[in-house]
Structure formats: C-alpha cells, structure tokens
Amino acid sequence: MELTSQDLDYLDRNLESASHGSLIYPEIVFVVVGDLYVGKTSLINRFCKDNFDRDYKATIGVDFEIERFEISGIPYNLQIWDTAGQEKFKCIASAYYRGAEVIITVFDLADIQTLDHTKQWLEDALRENEPDSSFIFLVGTKKDLSDAVCERTELDAIRFANEMQAEYWSVSAKTGENVKEFFSRVAALAFEQSMIKELEKTDGHMVQIGTGNLISKLSFAFCVYFPCLQSEELEKFFKC
Numbered sequence: 541m542e543l544t545s546q547d548l549d550y551l552d553r554n555l556e557s558a559s560h561g562s563l564i565y566p567e568i569v570f571v572v573v574g575d576l577y578v579g580k581t582s583l584i585n586r587f588c589k590d591n592f593d594r595d596y597k598a599t600i601g602v603d604f605e606i607e608r609f610e611i612s613g614i615p616y617n618l619q620i621w622d623t624a625g626q627e628k629f630k631c632i633a634s635a636y637y638r639g640a641e642v643i644i645t646v647f648d649l650a651d652i653q654t655l656d657h658t659k660q661w662l663e664d665a666l667r668e669n670e671p672d673s674s675f676i677f678l679v680g681t682k683k684d685l686s687d688a689v690c691e692r693t694e695l696d697a698i699r700f701a702n703e704m705q706a707e708y709w710s711v712s713a714k715t716g717e718n719v720k721e722f723f724s725r726v727a728a729l730a731f732e733q734s735m736i737k738e739l740e741k742t743d744g745h746m747v748q749i750g751t752g753n754l755i756s757k758l759s760f761a762f763c764v765y766f767p768c769l770q771s772e773e774l775e776k777f778f779k780c
C-alpha cells in the first residue's frame with residue numbers, strides 16, 4: 541500500500557507539532573458519580589496525588605483532575621470529572637456527563653443504600669451519552685472497613701455489576717488498595733478503544749506512517765499493555 545498525500549500531511553502535522561512540544565494530547569474523559577460521602581474525591585485524590593484526607597469536604601458541583609500518562613512514548617491525558625453527590629448539585633453535575641468515555645459509579649461498601657442508588661446514577665449518566673459509547677465500572681469504596689456487612693454488600697454489588705454490564709472493583713482510598721490497579725485497567729481499556737476509533741477514522745492508514753517507528757512502538761504497546769485486544773484488531777496494525 542502506497543502512502544497517500546493525506547497520510548504524509550497527517551504525519552507532517554503531527555511530527556511538526558511534536559517537535560515543537562505543542563502536541564495536543566488526546567484525552568480520555570472519565571466521569572465519577574455516586575452518593576455523597578461515598579469517597580469519590582478520595583479515590584481520585586489517592587490516584588492523582590497519592591494522598592488521603594480523613595476530613596470530609598463536600599464537592600461543590602464538579603471538580604476535575606487531569607492526569608497525564610504515556611504508553612511507549614505516546615502521551616495521553618485522563619480527564620477525570622469528580623461530581624458532587626449532594627442532590628442540590630445534581631443538575632450542575634449532570635451537565636458534565638456528556639461525552640464520558642468511562643462512567644465510574646461509586647458506592648460505599650459499608651452503606652448498602654449507596655449501592656441501591658448506583659442504578660439511578662448510572663441511568664442519569666447514560667442518558668447523556670450515546671448508547672454503548674462508554675465503559676461502565678461499579679466501584680465499592682472503603683474496603684479497609686471490611687466486615688461481615690461489607691462482604692454481604694459485595695455479593696449484591698457483583699450481581700448489580702452484571703445487571704449494569706459493568707466491571708466490578710473494590711478499593712480503599714485510605715490504604716491505596718487496588719486504586720492504581722483499577723485506574724490502570726480503566727485507562728488501558730479506554731486507550732485501546734480510542735486507538736481503535738482513530739484507526740477507523742484513518743482507515744488503517746496510520747499504520748503506514750513514516751519509517752514505521754510509530755507503529756512498531758504502538759503495536760508493542762498494544763501487546764504489552766492490552767493483552768485483551770482481539771487478534772483481528774492487532775492484525776489491522778500489521779496488515780501493511
């Protein structure tokens with residue numbers, strides 16, 4: 541397959557902006573929803589700042605964090621929207637649900653009522669997005685408080701996650717247990733998805749770009765980080 545002039549333009553533009561350090565990083569948008577006090581802000585703070593605050597400060601409306609990550613030299617931004625759980629902020633927060641590639645629905649393992657409310661939170665977030673356009677996660681927080689009640693709640697949570705077609709995780713922002721692992725999993729899935737979308741947009745031409753360095757790095761990243769990627773998708777990369 542020959543390089544088209546469009547491919548070359550695309551490459552020139554990217555390389556030029558990269559060499560000037562002005563590359564606009566692709567972004568993956570996460571939205572975190574759930575009742576007040578379940579630990580949404582604490583979860584994000586543990587991941588982004590590696591800290592934990594015992595004192596509760598309610599989120600006012602929405603907050604956001606940008607976390608940059610790189611896979612084999614390809615920079616990405618995770619844009620994490622932390623929404624308020626308080627009812628009075630719901631209409632402000634819901635304005636930020638649109639375009640979420642990842643919806644993280646959070647509940648407190650020590651408070652079963654917060655699990656009951658997750659379906660409503662998810663429904664509200666999904667209403668603002670195209671069907672099947674977002675990855676859904678159900679996250680039980682405060683795992684460090686684990687006792688018999690939490691364990692029963694967890695069994696219900698696994699059932700809920702199946703019904704919601706969500707992936708279930710339990711974490712502790714206090715101890716950090718599972719927090720990095722959780723966000724790495726979310727980022728990997730979302731990154732993989734965005735790469736597939738890019739490929740569809742460029743009709744696979746990206747694989748032909750330049751000397752092939754980009755794609756060899758990319759395919760390496762895919763193999764190392766995304767073992768869940770289907771072989772047909774990997775084949776698209778190697779077709780040339």
Ligand SMILES: Nc1nc2c(ncn2[C@@H]2O[C@H](COP(=O)(O)OP(=O)(O)OP(=O)(O)O)[C@@H](O)[C@H]2O)c(=O)[nH]1
Nearest residue numbers: 576577578579580581582594599625682712713714
């Ligand atoms: N023991 C324990 N406490 C936690 C954990 N995560 C959060 N908390 C505490 O739970 C309280 C509420 O946490 P936040 O992160 O502010 O809750 P939120 O869901 O962001 O609340 P809103 O902003 O009102 O929606 C705080 O006092 C935290 O210290 C955890 O993993 N373990």
